[in-house]
Amino acid sequence: MGIVDEDIARVRDATDLVSLIGEQVTLKRVGQRYVGLCPFHQEKSPSFGVNPVMNLFHCFGCQKSGDAITWVRDTEHLDFVEAVERLAQRAGVTLRYDDRNQQKDRSRKGRLAEAVGVAIEYYHRLLLDAPEGGAARRYLRSRGFDGDAARQFQLGWSPDGWDTLSRWLQQEKKFSRDDIVGAGLAFVNKANRLQDQFRGRLMFPIHDARGEPAGFGGRALTDEGPKYKNSPETPIYQKSKLLYGLHWAKEAIVARADVVICEGYTDVMAYALAGAPNAIATCGTALADEHVKLLKNLTRNITLAYDSDSAGQGAAAQWYRWEHTYDLSVRVADLPAGQDPGDLWTSDQPKLLASLEHARPFLRFRLDRALGSADLSTLEGRGRAAEVAAAIVAEHPSELVRDQYVMDLAGRLEIDADILRAEVARPKERPRENQPSRNAPPPPDDSAAPPPRPTVVVDRREIDLLRWVIHEPEVVADWIDEPLLLDPVARDAYELLVSTHDFHEALAAAHGATRELLERLAVEEPTTDDERDTLRARLMVNTVFPVAEALRARLLRDDDDRASEIKMDLDALAHAREVGDWVNAQVVAKRLVGWVVDAAHAVAPEVPEMPVVEQAE
Ligand SMILES: [Zn+2]
Incomplete structure (x- = not known):
């Protein structure tokens, strides 16, 4: 594939690893080596070292190690070829490719990025100088951004003509129609002529993580058309992989060990100008797995600076999954209801930075929000609030975390912790x-009702x-059965x-x-990080435990002796799980699955004796 070996070696040799890593990590010289805080794991004292002689880095904390290429791959989330290209560019090495198509593809991407880069300059100059750009300048001023801000963020203005940019790119800059369309700057209209993609909009240039021009977000200045419009997907503009501002925020994100994720481009500008340069935004899309993978190489701490409504309604389960999968810690900035960071920038700048200082853990934020609208002055109100709060706590995957919030809530709501714990586990x-429930509860009293989920x-x-x-399905197919749900x-x-x-x-x-x-x-x-067998066992255990517990309670109520047999299995299961003996756990779990399935089939037809049950294959 790709780049000729000789050139890869040349790139490696030409790169000074200490200065490369020094762009992101503060390094201190200790004897022959340089040491610093590891960017791949959280630590307070440095266990990350760079050996300048061998051109290698290694962390004694998390065992991550490698050379310059590994470093760029891991910190910038690039593939091997991209990482080599990035380093070649940095070191001024010209690469040769052993595959002609690839060479073509790379040079095409290079041309597209160049076209976008030229367009950025063009739009930028018009915003600063053109008389027609007045409306865009006025809009920026009304949002509290002056000429310096416009220069710092390379903002632009796209003229309102049909093909002003396209003509200029072709005539003055000699770009081909194909490249202009390929870069997402124009499209071919019905008359088979190029028509500019962006017209009469305030332009926010978007770069990839390396700082290469990728595309634009354009904001309308009138009520016509959509308020925001982004570049179409192109070989260099893939919205699920791009984050607005990442290339200039990267260093600050590492230095502050925190990334602030915003919803809008002006929110990012507001934070940066207020003194929080570690802010970024998605480009007209929700945060996706690819984005999170990109960010977790820089920091494990995420602060969501979303309008409090969207932060509260975001898919909580997905955030918990990301927290769990990537070992992230997610907090929510303390923004006044209905205001975004851009609003605060014009109305109350001190509050903007304070919103980050007062950021709360995601779960805490959701609870505060739910309890904020509850009536805690009456017993009934507190009871209802407890139900809502328990449902929120129950979604968190960590038992330890859940329990801490249970204790805290018990105090706040003056409710017994054990009762609350049971509610969370239920x-x-x-x-x-x-299909209205037959014994539906009476309609709630509107004034104190919790907000709808x-x-x-x-x-x-x-x-x-x-x-x-x-x-x-092969992980669960041979044991799962409906009564387990x-x-x-x-x-x-x-x-x-x-x-x-x-x-x-x-x-x-x-x-x-x-x-x-x-x-x-x-x-x-x-x-999962588990081996297949462990995973299987773990799933089985997690699934059967609460169901078997419920079955035991029912049998106990009916004075059925089998309750104590199930109890013994449950104890054995709890023990096996605690010591991580998944082989044994699986044996016991399987027996409990049998109990549950048998009991369910026994109850359904209402036969007095346990019938002979066919075993599921
Ligand atoms: Zn480490």
Whole structure:
């Protein structure tokens, strides 16, 4: 593939690793080596070292090590070829490729980036000088941004003509039609003529992580057309991989060990000008897995500077998954309701930085928000608040974290911690769609009612299980059975999955909350660091534990002796799980699965004796 070996070696030799790493990590000389705080894991005293003689780095804390290419790959989330290219550019080495197509592809991308770069300059000059750019300049001033800010962020103005930019690029800069269209700067209209992509808009240039021009976000200055418009997807503009401002925020993100994620371009500018240069924004899309992968190489701490409504309604489960998968810690900036950072920049600048200082952990933020609208002055109000709060706490995947919040809430709501703990652990029941529950609770008193849940809350364990059912059924196929699912929505989804031929058929047959759940699971790949056997055991244990616990409680109530047998298995299971003996855990879990399935089949037809149950294959 790719670059000729000789050139790769030349790039490696030409790169001074100490100065390369020094761009992102503060290094101190100690004897022959340089040491600093490791960017790949959280630490307070330096265990990360660079050996300038061998041109290698190594961390004694997390064992990460490598050369200049590894470094660029890992910190900038680039592939091997991209990393070599980035270093070649830095060291002034011209690369040769052993594959002609690849060489063509690379040089085309280079030309597209060049066209976007020229367009950035062009738009920028018009914003600063052109009389027609007056409206854009006035808008910026009204948002508190002066000429220096416009220069710092290379803002631009796209003229309102049909093809002003396209003509200029072709006539003055000799770019081909193909490159102009390929760069997303224009499109071919019905008359087979180039028409500019952006017209009459305030332009925010977007670069990739290396600082190469990639595209634009353009804001309308009138009410015509969409308020924001971004470059179309091109070979160099892929919105799921781009973050606005990342190339200039990178250093500050590492230095401050925190990244502030905003929703808008002017929010990023506001934070940077206020003294928080570690802010970035997505480019007209929600934060995606690719973005998070890019960011976690720089820091594990994320502060969401979203308008408090969107932060509260964001997919909590996804944030918890990211926290878990990438070892992130997510906080939410303390922004006044209905205001974004750009608003604060014009109205109350001190509050802008304070919003970061007073950022709260994600779960704390969600709880405060829910409790903020509850009436805590009456017993009933506190009870209802406790239910809402317990549902929020229950979504968090860590038992330790859940328990800390249980204790805290118990104090705030003056409710017994054990009762609250049980509420958190209880699988949530809710009426099914189009099927009113027979013993529905009386309609709530409007004045004290908690705010409606933004999205369906489904038991976290069962969601995890379904994720495997959909994406890698062989992990669960030989033991999963319907009675193991307690959550009505999860159970509905499972029934559809096993009664249809493929996922699409199941989805087509699903409605309401079940459909919502399936759609979500379709794009959520399951993740694990476990070996297959351990994973299998862990899933089985997590699934069967609460169900077996519920069965035991029921048998106990009926004075059924089998309750004590199940109790023994549950104890054995808890022990095996605690010591990490997954072989044994799986044996016991399998027995409990048998109990649960047998009992469910025994109850359904209401036969007095335990019937002979066919074992599931
Ligand atoms: Zn490390």
